[in-house]
Amino acid sequence: MLSHNFLAFLCDLILSIAIAFLVYRLIAPSLRELLDKIVRLPEGTTFYLRAFGLVLFCVALSKVITGIRLKSDAHAIEYVWAVGSQLSDVLDNVFVALLAFVVVVTVLVVILRPKNGQ
Amino acid sequence: MDNKTYLYVSYFVVCGVCLCLGLLAWLWMRRPLAGIARALPQRKWESLLKRAFPLSTVLFVLSACLSVNYYGGCNPMSYDKIVEDRDYIISKNQEQISQSLNAIVWSVSLWAGIVLVSLLAIQRGKSKRNSGEGS
Numbered sequence: 001m002l003s004h005n006f007l008a009f010l011c012d013l014i015l016s017i018a019i020a021f022l023v024y025r026l027i028a029p030s031l032r033e034l035l036d037k038i039v040r041l042p043e044g045t046t047f048y049l050r051a052f053g054l055v056l057f058c059v060a061l062s063k064v065i066t067g068i069r070l071k072s073d074a075h076a077i078e079y080v081w082a083v084g085s086q087l088s089d090v091l092d093n094v095f096v097a098l099l100a101f102v103v104v105v106t107v108l109v110v111i112l113r114p115k116n117g118q
Numbered sequence: 119m120d121n122k123t124y125l126y127v128s129y130f131v132v133c134g135v136c137l138c139l140g141l142l143a144w145l146w147m148r149r150p151l152a153g154i155a156r157a158l159p160q161r162k163w164e165s166l167l168k169r170a171f172p173l174s175t176v177l178f179v180l181s182a183c184l185s186v187n188y189y190g191g192c193n194p195m196s197y198d199k200i201v202e203d204r205d206y207i208i209s210k211n212q213e214q215i216s217q218s219l220n221a222i223v224w225s226v227s228l229w230a231g232i233v234l235v236s237l238l239a240i241q242r243g244k245s246k247r248n249s250g251e252g253s
Contacts, residue, residue: 039237040241041153041154041157041237041240042153043149043150043151043152043153043154043157044150044153044154044233044237046149046150046153047147047150047151047153047154047230047233048230048233050146050147050150051147051226051227051229051230054143054146054147054222054223054226055223055226055227058219058220058222058223058226059219059220059223061219062216062217062219062220062223063216065212065215065216065219066209066212066213066216067208067209067212069205069209097223100227104227104230104231104234107234108234108237111234111238112237112238112241
């Protein structure tokens with residue numbers, strides 16, 4: 001039978017991947033449009049989109065992978081707290097990654113801005 | 119499997135997993151980076167970028183994986199205590215993978231900056247060529 005710690009880890013893993021995927025899906029279309037206009041090199045757009053996705057998934061997984069370790073006599077709510085605490089760390093990391101990427105894209109816009117406001 | 123064997127096997131397996139993570143990150147980013155490198159005005163710069171990217175990513179990931187200290191930081195543990203505690207060994211394995219994922223993040227972020235400079239060079243090269251053709 002699967003241990004409670006493993007089930008909590010699994011919940012954590014699924015939720016973290018879902019968060020990273022959701023953030024990527026919400027940001028990617030507008031990011032692609034913006035990059036297409038600014039970079040004007042399809043590989044450049046692909047590079048930044050892939051980098052964005054990779055960073056989001058890695059920052060989410062790096063927190064989750066450390067796992068949850070509670071004693072076998074822990075109550076159900078303690079597992080919920082543990083999952084919540086890990087998810088909070090994941091959200092913090094995703095937030096920082098998102099912020100860092102917005103900074104990078106802003107620098108891209110400033111440096112490579114198209115002429116005549118195109 | 120006794121704890122001592124587990125310690126040896128898990129250490130090398132996790133190092134292999136971390137190496138694979140670095141290679142996967144390189145494979146995922148390889149094509150777009152090669153496309154950007156091809157558009158660069160200098161051929162030598164192109165080959166430098168193509169070779170430096172996998173090397174830097176894989177080496178950085180490996181370095182992060184190997185940097186995990188099994189003896190512990192603030193509360194040092196003796197070798198005997200490490201071998202006794204299977205949970206501690208598992209937690210260190212997980213820490214190695216976590217550090218490797220963080221290394222991928224840092225490496226890709228750094229390369230995003232390098233690509234930014236490269237794109238600027240490509241754009242300047244194009245505008246120079248266009249102005250040369252115009253005059």
